[in-house]
Amino acid sequence: MDSNLKWKAIFILAVVVICLYGLFGFPSFPTSWAQVTGNFQNRMQLGLDLRGGSHLVLQVQVQEAVTNHTDQIYDALQDQLHKQNITTGEIRELNGTQILIRNVPPASTGALQALVQNQFPDFTMSQAAGEQNGFLLTMRASVIADIEQQTMDQSLETIRRRISGLGLKEPNVAPTGRGQDEILVELPGEGDPTRAKQIIQAGGQLKFQLVLDDNPYPSEAAALATHGGVLPLGSELIPGKIESAGGQSGGQGWYLLNRSPVVTGADLRHATPGPDGNQPGFYQVNFSVSNEAAKRLGPFTGANVGHRMAVVLDGQVQSDPVIEAQINDQGYIEGNFTQQQAEDLSEILNAGALPASIRYLEERTIGPSLGADSIREGVQASVASLIAVWIFLVVYYRLSGINAVVALLLNLVILIAFMAISGSTLTLPGIAGVVLTIGMGVDSNVLVFERIREELRNGKANASAVDVGFDKAFLTIIDTHITTLVSAAFLFLFGSGPVKGFAITLTIGLLANLFTSVYVSRVIFDWHLSRMNREAELSI
């Protein structure tokens, strides 16, 4: 063997060893067959369509957070106008991002302008169209983008924390491509995502508010009637279940509460489920609040002993216990929970509230048995067809056919190893990519072999037939591969999840194929030629 050939062979061997090591050698060098298969299963990441699990796409209603901000500004603005004695006509929120102020006296215009500039820099002020002395405050686009981004980041964080409480193996929470407001949640092995969905979707907005009127009203109208048609300043009506004497719930009622909460979910330090002290068989959620909140809660409860305090969760009064003594940093939420409900609620409270509500856009659940079925059938069919192709190649091209078989096998090993090492996920469309790769691998070999046969028929000697055959076929192979690579690149750039998976597998497969069918196959031919008799017939 000449030294050039030897180096090429060593290079190929090195590639094979690296690939095999990448496939089977991690995380620790295997010493038993079980470790080999274990390592392989660890390295090979299967998509949810192959191993079973739930795939959820949800949309964060980011505009809600923007509207919330406008709401706050709206309240603060009225407050400030009142303080600075600027009288205006009606003030109204137009949509989530604009506030209209009508009939501003010309004398106050300057003061209003200064107020907006100094206190509300998130908004720009302009003359409202069609309004005499009317002004329009519009939220700056950069502020909107910031709020949306923050809302997304916070939602991602919160959902991640909530999911991690479920104790699943390798859940995945990531923003997904289609818009600026969508999140992909993947839960491997989760047969029924209903519970996970509820936990993700729960608002988790917790507030403790002082109850103003001890008895809840049967309807909103009844509450209004009691107070002469207008609610007292700084109060609000919140619905909730009425607890009757025996701890049985007695239908829906309306509670009149102090609008500003004493403590909110953000003040919680930790929440844990525990048995309900008052209702045997039921569960409650015990919590502790941060030191800072305890400084507020202690004096407040001390001053309001004998009054009731409502626990409001996502706009519903859960309970309204009487404050019996000063509470410093401990408390509980009861609501006739089952153990599971109490566990879930603790999880949700610990993870924090969602900054905006979410909606589900897409949900796919592949049962584990279907996943197992598709792997088995897909692999069986692929192996069967691969073997059929190999047998045919050997029958048709004899010894050279073995060369093609080696090249194809190596192609497959490199492809799988590269996917394993780079942490790419194998999905069903990915298998499609593998099929096309094998097809093109066969094609490259056939192209070369047919060319060599042609040259042999034209009377060329073995060595030069192989030489010319490879040279001529190389141009074609390059053209076909680059064309397909170009299309794979576009599919990767513009495609969505499954199409991307296809493009990745295809790209790696094509590159591997260029290496095996051109380089490796050539080395094997050269090695064979260097050993055989010059006059003998080439087995092709």
Place this chain on the structure above:
Amino acid sequence: MEFFHEPKIDWMGKAKYFATLSLCLLLIGAVAAIRHHGLHYGIDFKGGTMVIVRFSSAPPIGRIRSALDAAGLKNNEVTSSSDISNANSRNDVMIRVEQNGEGEDALNAAKQTILTALEKNFGTPSSSKPDFNAVAVPDLANYLTRRDPLLLQTSAGDRYTQLAQALIAARDRDHGGILTNFNQLNGVEGANSAVIAALNDGFSLNTFSVLNAQVVGPTVGAQLRRQAILATLYALAGMLIYVAFRFEWIYGSAAVIAVFHDVLITLGFFCLFYDKFEISLTVIAALLTLVGYSMNDTIVIFDRVRENLRLMRREPLPVIINRSINQTLSRTILTSGLTFLTVFLLFVFGGQVLRSFSFAMVVGVVIGTYSSFGIAAPIVVIWNKWRGQGATVPVASSAEKRAEKRLATARR
């Protein structure tokens, strides 16, 4: 071994027949499409709810339908989805509900309604125990740890997790995901009679199990559809530019037209078998595969044409193209034959999930091979005839032409 030795077939002389054949195929597809009011989109692209349920015995399709009707899901579609290559799947049923009312929330509700209706009619009556056929490993492991049937107490470690894994694996692998009796778990390692008694105590066995549930909102469906079409068109444009650069623009256009032709005819076949196959994201992957395959096939022939044009400068273009097709015929038959074999095996044995995919491939491989000599090559010939230069055309690639021009300038 060799099938044939450079045949002398006049391919370009048969261009008329090819055109007729293609038109017929396109027409059949178009008629089928019109008859069914367009393509059969799966819920991936249309939005809707799909649930595949495996029953433990022959599924009462009529009763399922009436149960769904009673639950208020009027536009439901219940079909058996068994698969000849998978013995476990003989009792599988696919339930599809189209969008019922507005918005994404209605869809989530539809899935719940289906499951509740099934539970009511086919679940274990008056049992509050969880269904073992639906339980996942962590929950089962929790239950076993709590019950401790092996009396391991604190030394249990992850023994119960392993046991739960083994039990679930036995359920899914050996019994197709559905048990009818807990004694079927007798052979599982570590599952003695105490374990089985504990399972019997804590779980019920529903006569059905959900294999696959998909809910796709209408907006996502529309987005996915648009994105798939755009990605494909961009990919085609990219290939057109590359081929035009390597050959001449007419070659690029001919190749892209041929590929387009293949996709249309394959979609036509999907319309023809409207009830059997639907267009899902996986089918899009198959169409992309076929685009790549057909392009590959066309380029191999064009490559030979380019080479022969240099060798046979005096011959007319149709002769050169015929010769090129004949020279590469052996390779074409081999590659297509082997690829066909692969996708055909995938079609028969690849299972239900891959069925639509492999159907597209089976049709696509045949059409893709045919279009290279039946469509792409004749387009080049006809174009050159139309330009009135049918005899000798200088078909060097544009890159080579530039090189020649540079050379000429240099000489000057």
